[in-house]
Amino acid sequence: MRETGVTVAITPMxxxxxPDAANAAGFRAMVGVRNRVSSALFGADALDATAEQVLPTWTEQTDMALHGWLVRAEDEVVGRAVVDFPREVGSRRATIRVEVVREAWGRGFGSEAMAFAEDRVRQLGRSVLQAMTVHPAGAEPSLVPRSGAGTVPEDRFSRFMLSFGYTLEQVYxxxxxxxxxxxxxxxxxxxxxxxASGDYRYVSWTSPTPDEWLDDYAWLKSRMSTDAPTADMExxxxxxxxxxxxRLEEVFARSGRSRLVGAAQHVPSGRLVAFTELSSFRVPGKPIDQDDTLVLKEHRGHRxxxxxxxxxLIRARELFPEGERILTxxxxxxxxxxxxxxxxGFAPTRYIADWQKTV
Structure with a gap:
């Protein structure tokens, strides 16, 4: 239940x-919440993003729609609710993120924001609601996803999702x-x-993608949504x-994020058939992110x-020498x-639970 005697308002962001516009105060407050929550969840791996780095994702919404709200307790911004959904024709799903700063946990603000966000998702015509929670490695496991692989603890975050009727579908x-x-x-x-990969050769590039690889790279990105394991997540x-x-490369460039792509070309056909991505804000001591990695189904079995x-990885050590670790x-x-x-040599640091419910 929400703490009595506290005035809570959930307002559009x-x-x-x-980022320095006259009406940017709410956006900057939202970025502040994002940073405080990220620090609480990810510790040394968290990156304090600036409003300048975050804004490009919000202004380029051709392919993914983003809606945001601020959670205010009295006059203080203590949380945010974010809804995003793909623009593909016929899509039914939306992803909800509700984040409240640690100092305001246990006061009902998250529950109020989740109910608010779910109501807005319904108004947007979406019927499949998805969300994720982050859990530390080494915690006592107790919840098994419907996929049957992995576990997460039944902690405050899991209990929160269960209380809203979500099903644990997958663990990352x-x-x-x-x-x-x-x-x-x-x-x-x-x-x-x-x-083992005699009929293939390795190629790589940094953004922007060379024109000769653009169509193949786009095809590989589309196959991520069909070939990667997703359990029963719609x-x-x-x-x-x-x-x-x-458009994605422009967002990265405007946010100061560098991307390295490595791929395998099938020599007989000349087509790219596997790829991986590494990206970095080039901040000393902060991790390099491994984003999408995929081998097309029809080319698996060749390592x-x-x-x-x-x-x-060899190229990343040359291009991103300030990076001390890679997260995947x-x-x-x-x-x-x-x-x-x-x-x-990768070792687990935490787990992500993917939740879903249909309304």
């Missing part, structure tokens, strides 16, 4: 034209690779991948073309996942990719 493992020390077995892993087949790739991950996330049922990560 205005997306300003610039977040793992870190320490780049400050030698990686045992790396050379053997890379040599084995190179030997997913839309995303439509990617060169224009969508360029292409190990090839692109190992080769791209994989579904617990994705044993082939987890096996590669484990062989490279």
């Amino acid at each position: 205005i997306v300003p034209e610039a 493992r977040i793992s870190a690779l320490d780049l400050t020390r030698p990686i045992d077995g790396f050379d053997a892993l890379l040599a084995g991948a190179r030997e 997913m839309d087949e995303e439509a990617w073309d060169g224009g969508r790739v360029r 292409l996942g190990a090839l692109v991950k190992c080769e791209t 996330g994989n579904a617990e049922e994705n044993r082939p990719m987890l096996a590669i990560n484990e062989a490279m």
Whole structure:
């Protein structure tokens, strides 16, 4: 229940034209909440983003719609509610993020914001509601997702989602690779991948994507929505073309984020058939993020996942020397990719629970 005697207001967040615009105070407060919550959940791996870095994601909504609200207790912004949903025709789903700063936990603000966000999602015509929660590694496991792979603790975050009728569908493992020390077995892993991938060659680039790879890269991005393990989470087949790739690259450039892409080309056909992405804000001591990684189903069995991950790691150490570790996330049922990560030396740091309900 919400704490009595406290006036709570949930108000729309205005997306300003610039982070220093006259109407940008609410946006900057939202970024402040994002940073405080991220620090509480991710510790040293959290990055304090600036309003300048966050704004490009909110102003480019061609492919994904974003709605935001501020949670105010008295005159203080203590939380935020964010709803995003894809613009693919026929899509039914929306993702809800409700975040409240630690100092305001246990006062009912999160419950009020979740009820508010769910009501807005219904008004937007979406019937499949999705959300995620973050849990520490090493916590006592007790909840098993419907996928049957992995566990998360029945902590305050899980209980919150269960109280709103969500089902735990899938668990993602977040793992870190320490780049400050030698990686045992790396050379053997890379040599084995190179030997097994005789009909393929490794290519890489930093954004923007060269024109010769643009269409293939867009096709690979679209296949992420159909070929990656998603358990029973409803997913839309995303439509990617060169224009969508360029829009994403522009968002990265405007936010000061660098991206390195490594891919495997099938030499007989000339097509790209596997890829991985690393991105970084180039902040010393902060992690490099491993974003999408995929091997097309029809080209699996040639150790292409190990090839692109190992080769791209070599390039990342040259391009992002300030990065001390890499963070990556994989579904617990994705044993082939987890096996590669484990062989490279990635170790679990936390888990992400994917929740879903239909209304």
